[in-house]
Amino acid sequence: MLIKGLRVAIDLLSALRREDHGIPALSKSVDIPTLSSLDESVHQFEEAIRIDFEQYQDHDIKDHDATTLANLVEHFVGKATEWSLVINAISTVDVLRSFAAMALSSFGTMCRPRILLKDKSPILRMKGLWHPYAFAESGTGLVPNDLSLGQDLLGHNRFALLLTGPNMGGKSTIMRATCLAIVLAQLGCYVPCISCELTLADSIFTRLGATDRIMSGESTFLVECSETASVLQNATEDSLVLLDELGRGTSTFDGYAIAYAVFRHLVEQVRCRLLFATHYHPLTKEFASHPHVSLQHMACMLRPRSGGNGEMELTFLYRLVSGASP
Structure with a gap:
């Protein structure tokens, strides 16, 4: 449930950034290797939950999904400004690191x-x-x-x-x-x-x-x-x-x-x-x-x-x- 909520929250933040800054996708604002492997990690975690915790795969638990997800999204949206600042900081560090790597590894x-x-x-x-x-x-x-x-x-x-x-x-x-x-x-x-x-x-x-x-x-x-x-x-x-x-x-x-x-x-x-x-x-x-x-x-x-x-x-x-x- 937490992982599903994380997926929804990331999509929501991407939509917010499109409205505020005209950025077509979150990946164009933040392009670092850790984000590219996020989806794979999510699938691995969900597979582990399905195998090891089958007792939680009960229809009754789905009744609580909507409430839990709504609370998670509400909390995430409340921190959208802070998340944007973090993303911008990571983007800046990534660009500066790329500049330094290019200068240090240059053949001229x-x-x-x-x-x-x-x-x-x-x-x-x-x-x-x-x-x-x-x-x-x-x-x-x-x-x-x-x-x-x-x-x-x-x-x-x-x-x-x-x-x-x-x-x-x-x-x-x-x-x-x-x-x-x-x-x-x-x-x-x-x-x-x-x-x-x-x-x-x-x-x-x-x-x-x-x-x-x-x-x-x-x-x-x-x-x-x-x-x-x-x-x-x-x-x-x-x-x-x-x-x-x-x-x-x-x-x-x-x-x-x-x-x-x-x-x-x-x-x-x-x-x-x-x-x-x-x-x-x-x-x-x-x-x-x-x-x-x-x-x-x-x-x-x-x-x-x-x-x-x-x-x-x-x-x-x-x-x-x-x-x-x-």
Whole structure:
């Protein structure tokens, strides 16, 4: 009876949390191993009662079930606030423990980020940045990169990075690593780099990849334009914006015009921290001398193919270097 009451009480608390906080399930608020095995323990306990205490399996005892259960639920509901506090405390400890475990078991350098107070313009400086997931998937050695947006130590305020380089050269990876580092830093976790300094970002906007929405009749180009419009309407000076190959969903001429207009607006009007990856090389010429734009590319090299037949092969270095891609 007590175990059945516990089941009902947990379901009731879950319903209360859905009403108060919009949480669809208790498991999304508390996700620790002990709760995942609760149902199995309940079944084992009930089976022991059924085997060892058959004398209690009497129909008369069921007459008292409703009263006992009602009292238990009433007592539990009366302590719902205290239970919620306990759940929130356990959730917080679980998250902090996960942060610590990730930092201690990391196969690369992790550092404590330094949060700066905003003075004149937003800042993001990272040394030795690497992407944990990319390393885990490839199994190859780390290729750390340095990245700086905003006021640097020389007084230059280049808060926009115009990134070029070949396909598969690592442009999207370094953009995702930057986004991941900022999210972890503002969560209070160590970040995957040697050092990290930043002013807080009020939001992060991304336009990565190319996809359509066939069920709603939206083409790749329409999806791209809709998401870009959302960035232009909502981004602020304190935002971080990542745009990957904007304009590739349409013709080269129209795509370049869109990329140019969006990049110029974000640099000169919004003035936010911006990573803009593109294959439109004329953009690098247009903004080569802009005081707020830094031109960088993902390095690669050509070397003779093994076999001595005179053919060359492209080798990706995954290194972020200054200047436009040659």
